[in-house]
Amino acid sequence: AQSVAQPEDQVNVAEGNPLTVKCTYSVSGNPYLFWYVQYPNRGLQFLLKYITGDNLVKGSYGFEAEFNKSQTSFHLKKPSALVSDSALYFCAVRASGTYKYIFGTGTRLKVLA
Amino acid sequence: DAGVTQSPTHLIKTRGQQVTLRCSPISGHKSVSWYQQVLGQGPQFIFQYYEKEERGRGNFPDRFSARQFPNYSSELNVNALLLGDSALYLCASSSTDAGQRETQYFGPGTRLLVL
Numbered sequence: 001a002q003s004v005a006q007p008e009d010q011v012n013v014a015e016g017n018p019l020t021v022k023c024t025y026s027v028s029g030n031p032y033l034f035w036y037v038q039y040p041n042r043g044l045q046f047l048l049k050y051i052t053g054d055n056l057v058k059g060s061y062g063f064e065a066e067f068n069k070s071q072t073s074f075h076l077k078k079p080s081a082l083v084s085d086s087a088l089y090f091c092a093v094r095a096s097g098t099y100k101y102i103f104g105t106g107t108r109l110k111v112l113a
Numbered sequence: 114d115a116g117v118t119q120s121p122t123h124l125i126k127t128r129g130q131q132v133t134l135r136c137s138p139i140s141g142h143k144s145v146s147w148y149q150q151v152l153g154q155g156p157q158f159i160f161q162y163y164e165k166e167e168r169g170r171g172n173f174p175d176r177f178s179a180r181q182f183p184n185y186s187s188e189l190n191v192n193a194l195l196l197g198d199s200a201l202y203l204c205a206s207s208s209t210d211a212g213q214r215e216t217q218y219f220g221p222g223t224r225l226l227v228l
Contacts, residue, residue: 004155034216036219042221042222043117043119043203043219043220043221043222044156044203044205044219045219046216046218046219049216090155090156092155098169099161099169100146100161100169100171101146101148101156101158101217103148103155103156103157104155105153105155106155
């Protein structure tokens with residue numbers, strides 16, 4: 001069965017510092033991995049995805065994510081956090097040939113000025 | 114181009130009532146998926162439709178149903194509402210069906226409150 005784990009309910013980071021939001025997954029076959037961000041009372045906004053190729057994926061708003069097959073992880077990173085990055089972040093996985101995304105429970109990121 | 118649109122934005126119903134939520138995908142997208150997001154949790158998959166056919170269904174009771182129209186818009190219907198149906202209902206569209214490498218793009222959601 002497919003699953004996604006986001007082990008941290010909340011991550012606090014000072015503005016200007018690097019940030020990491022963790023995600024691990026379990027899936028049969030090749031994984032398609034996604035990160036979405038959700039602002040209050042809004043839907044999910046796509047940040048980036050890993051399908052195949054380079055393990056470091058660059059996305060919107062300066063975010064990037066590193067795919068690690070041996071550790072089954074897909075951590076979201078940003079070199080320098082902004083207060084405006086404060087939001088709820090979701091990792092999702094979809095196994096190739098399947099029709100649905102499996103989402104993690106979300107990690108609330110708070111960037112402190 | 115307009116993104117995924119959903120209507121209404123908010124809805125209040127009482128237990129036992131029925132509700133219909135609507136979604137218009139991004140222009141050119143043929144696949145629509147529905148998700149339920151309960152407060153404090155990640156979205157849970159309900160349905161996916163592609164070219165008006167149901168391609169997948171999550172672990173939701175038969176009270177939940179959906180359909181897709183020739184213009185690729187979609188409706189989600191929930192009958193006999195329960196308090197536990199209170200949630201944000203998200204619609205997502207993609208250009209092809211799942212199994213491809215397409216990204217799903219989400220609408221702003223409809224927030225349903227069941228009293």
